[in-house]
Amino acid sequence: MMPREPFGARLRTALETRGPLCVGIDPHAALLSAWGLGDDIAGLERFTRTVVDALADRVAVLKPQSAFFERFGSRGVAVLERAVADARAAGALVLMDAKRGDIGSTMAAYAAAYVEESSPLFCDAVTVSPYLGFGSLRPVLDTASANGAGVFVLALTSNPEGAEVQRATTAGGPSVAQVMLDHIARENEGALPLGSVGAVVGATLAEAGVALGVNGPLLAPGIGAQGATPADLPKVFGEAVGNVVPSVSRDVLRHGPSPQALREASDRFVGEIRAALA
Numbered sequence: 001m002m003p004r005e006p007f008g009a010r011l012r013t014a015l016e017t018r019g020p021l022c023v024g025i026d027p028h029a030a031l032l033s034a035w036g037l038g039d040d041i042a043g044l045e046r047f048t049r050t051v052v053d054a055l056a057d058r059v060a061v062l063k064p065q066s067a068f069f070e071r072f073g074s075r076g077v078a079v080l081e082r083a084v085a086d087a088r089a090a091g092a093l094v095l096m097d098a099k100r101g102d103i104g105s106t107m108a109a110y111a112a113a114y115v116e117e118s119s120p121l122f123c124d125a126v127t128v129s130p131y132l133g134f135g136s137l138r139p140v141l142d143t144a145s146a147n148g149a150g151v152f153v154l155a156l157t158s159n160p161e162g163a164e165v166q167r168a169t170t171a172g173g174p175s176v177a178q179v180m181l182d183h184i185a186r187e188n189e190g191a192l193p194l195g196s197v198g199a200v201v202g203a204t205l206a207e208a209g210v211a212l213g214v215n216g217p218l219l220a221p222g223i224g225a226q227g228a229t230p231a232d233l234p235k236v237f238g239e240a241v242g243n244v245v246p247s248v249s250r251d252v253l254r255h256g257p258s259p260q261a262l263r264e265a266s267d268r269f270v271g272e273i274r275a276a277l278a
């Protein structure tokens with residue numbers, strides 16, 4: 001079999017052809033209820049299948065949030081597994097939002113779970129937390145690279161509590177977030193058209209206040225329910241705005257269960273984001 005193209009290249013193509021948008025699949029109990037579904041495995045199954053069927057053939061990236069599936073145990077994980085396979089088959093890139101972070105030897109097991117081709121949960125990319133030290137991520141970075149997959153590393157998260165850790169200054173002077181961004185930049189050195197190691201930088205930040213030129217994708221959650229808008233993107237991301245992957249969960253999902261309404265909501269975001277980035 002031909003080796004898979006690196007994630008960064010596949011993402012660049014997807015963003016250009018399908019539009020700069022990641023839609024999160026976050027089956028909150030409140031959303032299931034608003035859709036007239038039970039907060040149970042049948043509701044989870046119906047919700048997830050509706051979102052994948054409506055959006056996987058048009059949205060660049062779908063980002064299932066693992067916790068919303070794990071809360072239903074093994075049957076919830078089976079729904080997630082099916083969603084990943086179906087979404088990838090329909091042409092969406094799947095970013096597993098798992099935010100894993102552990103010592104290196106355990107990270108190797110997380111890598112085997114999400115970015116190793118032979119895994120039933122193989123995804124195009126996974127979110128990870130570097131707060132056990134960036135070096136602890138080495139196994140997931142290497143496994144992802146060997147499998148044409150990507151890794152998104154938390155840098156400056158969209159929640160207000162993140163600042164106490166991420167804005168703290170290191171002994172050498174730069175903030176913790178900047179140290180992580182510098183590591184990411186090194187991973188992506190020389191990659192064309194875009195590296196496969198991304199950073200997560202919330203669209204909710206008043207300003208980034210860090211150097212975002214990491215030659216990799218910048219996942220920007222926080223648009224919609226958390227208060228950020230597409231118009232905020234140029235201000236937060238500055239010169240790096242061309243690498244931004246804006247992410248929306250609830251503000252698209254609340255338009256369901258009508259597949260047409262879900263598609264219209266995601267198309268609206270693509271239009272607004274394109275206008276903001278132009």
Ligand SMILES: O=C(O)c1cc(=O)[nH]c(=O)n1[C@@H]1O[C@H](COP(=O)(O)O)[C@@H](O)[C@H]1O
Pocket residue numbers: 024026065097127156157158159200201202221222223224225226247248249250251
């Ligand atoms: O990695 C993420 O996706 C993420 C990082 C971050 O800094 N903030 C953040 O909200 N997220 C995720 O993005 C989604 C945001 O959902 P909405 O606020 O409904 O659009 C959730 O699944 C969060 O877990």
